Amino acid sequence: MPTRFYNTLHHRLEDFIPLHPGPDAANPILGSQIGIYSCGPTVYDYAHIGNFRAFLFSDVLRRYLELRGAQVTHVMNMTDVGHMTDDQLADGAGRDKLEVAVEKMKENKKDGKALIENPNDPFAVADFFARAFLQDARLLGLGVVADYDLATTHESKERIIPRPTRHIPEFIEMIQTLMARGHAYKGDDGVVYYDIHSFPAYGKLSGNSLEQLSHGAGGRTNEQAAKKHPADFFLWKPDAHHIMRWPSPWGEGYPGWHIECSVMSIRALGQSFDLHTGGEDNIHPHHECEIAQSEGATGKPFVKYWMHTRHLMVNGEKMSKSRGNFFTIRDLTTMGFDPVVIRWGLISTRYREPMNFTVQSLHEAAAAITTLRDLADKLITAVAAVDEAAGDGDFAVPDGLSEAVHDPVLEPADQRMLAEFNLAMDDDLNVSGALAALFTWANPLHKHKKLAYPQARSALQSLKKVDHVLGVVFVDLQALPQDKQRHVEDLMQKRDAARQHKDFAASDMIRRQLLSLGVEVKDTPAGTTWRPRLAPEKLSQ
RNA sequence: GGCCGGAUGCCCGAGUGGACUAAGGGAGCGGAUUGCAAAUCCGCGAUUCGUGGGUUCGAAUCCCACUCCGGCCUCCA
Known part of the structure; x- marks a missing residue:
């Protein structure tokens, strides 16, 4: 029985055969070398469990291939270039998300909740949330972050978890290549666009045709004189006032939304690699555009297998900020759930099924x-x-x-x-x-x-x-804080004393107290022991 | 409007033509054990797979219609 994955590119289950298989044709994963690129977080805010479902899916994929004897190179980007919040305009006329994050940080500082020294600095804001992400990811046991932590040089770390702001010159290089190969043009507005007519396969991944895209039945593609086709997307936008900007042959400005993944994945994994993962929302347009850019620039097939995670719902509803029904990792750990529990909760349903998350x-x-x-x-x-x-x-x-x-x-x-x-x-x-x-x-x-x-x-x-x-059994649980631990040990002694005097009422009361502290007590013939619980006491309904 | 998923017991969730008298987990109930618990053990629970038709010797599984839920169609994991 071969290993089969659902390949979004062909909309069907396919036998998984690595580009660099192992020596045994009957078991090509054993001894193979596999490259995986996963679309990672944007660092304008804390990542939530929906984001982590996608990251954990790629982690399970990677770990399973390792179990089967593959040598996996796993890369995950951390997007620190701001993108637009305004969904009416595809060309970056809305507000930049990092700008919004900066505003929030400034608000926090006014409220006396300063999270960083200089909330005006978008790079500092991105750094802050990048660190927060890495912390959460470590708790959940993401192998890619373990790799990152083990890497000793800046360059090797940058291959494992690359950040776009550190590769802008390479983006420019690819944009120049695309222009030279006839896949990109500069519009009358000075913006550099990808010409989707130059890439007939555009739409293959999502099952869209150019025809459908141009009609924009969803009402969201924007007609714009400077673009040849409404679905042409921008690669570089000159903007002397943008919150993050870099020099380029087309003027000071910032890169498009998709170029980073094309450049950074090729940089770390080569022009063709095995697997590319992301959330289902990435299929179109992000991954569609990535394929167009990468294959347009290299002339080689980009990714062999595309895999996408379904979105997570919370209590039967779509997760959204306006509903306020999303959780971050720190929300859940604060409630008293050990990270292994969160990991299990997010990986135990198959990645391609829509998943309903509940406490x-x-x-x-x-x-x-x-x-x-x-x-x-x-x-x-x-x-x-x-x-x-x-x-x-x-x-x-x-x-x-x-x-x-x-x-x-x-x-x-x-x-x-x-x-x-x-x-x-x-x-x-x-x-x-x-x-x-x-x-x-x-x-x-x-x-x-x-x-x-x-x-x-x-x-x-x-x-x-x-x-x-x-990754939930042979890993350390979160330790109790020192003072809490002393408190628990103190209570345990009192309880032992009570039990010796057969004062079971007192003993049971202390046990309840310990339970509310998140500690479970076990009486055995060999003595009484305690351990931290993986989940808080259940609230009675 | 176009494209794509889903509906299985109290809950979560496998199973996609015959070994299904439907896996596994959770919760529940009865019993053993325990000072009481926890853990563990023994036992109990879907004659049924959203609804209605059809194909077939045989359907949770294939086909058609319908109902409901969700996603994407340039913010998003």
């Missing part, structure tokens, strides 16, 4: 993860005892993301689970199906009070493999 779904995620983590603890304990006796302690430490996945001989049940997990993932990343395989496998393991060593070791290894993709 309830996070509680469910917490329960599911707890089951797996308990199993992992049990396996580690069973394995550690023997390994320690044998002087072999290599199982205490979880595998790092980039560490190769070993292949010892696994028990048949474990092999079966991995095969079923892979089968589901091979079917266009069917995570729900893969999780079903995992839980079906995990169930009988709970029954054994004590597992025999070889079984435990094999099971542990298998769980680590799937967790390379899931």
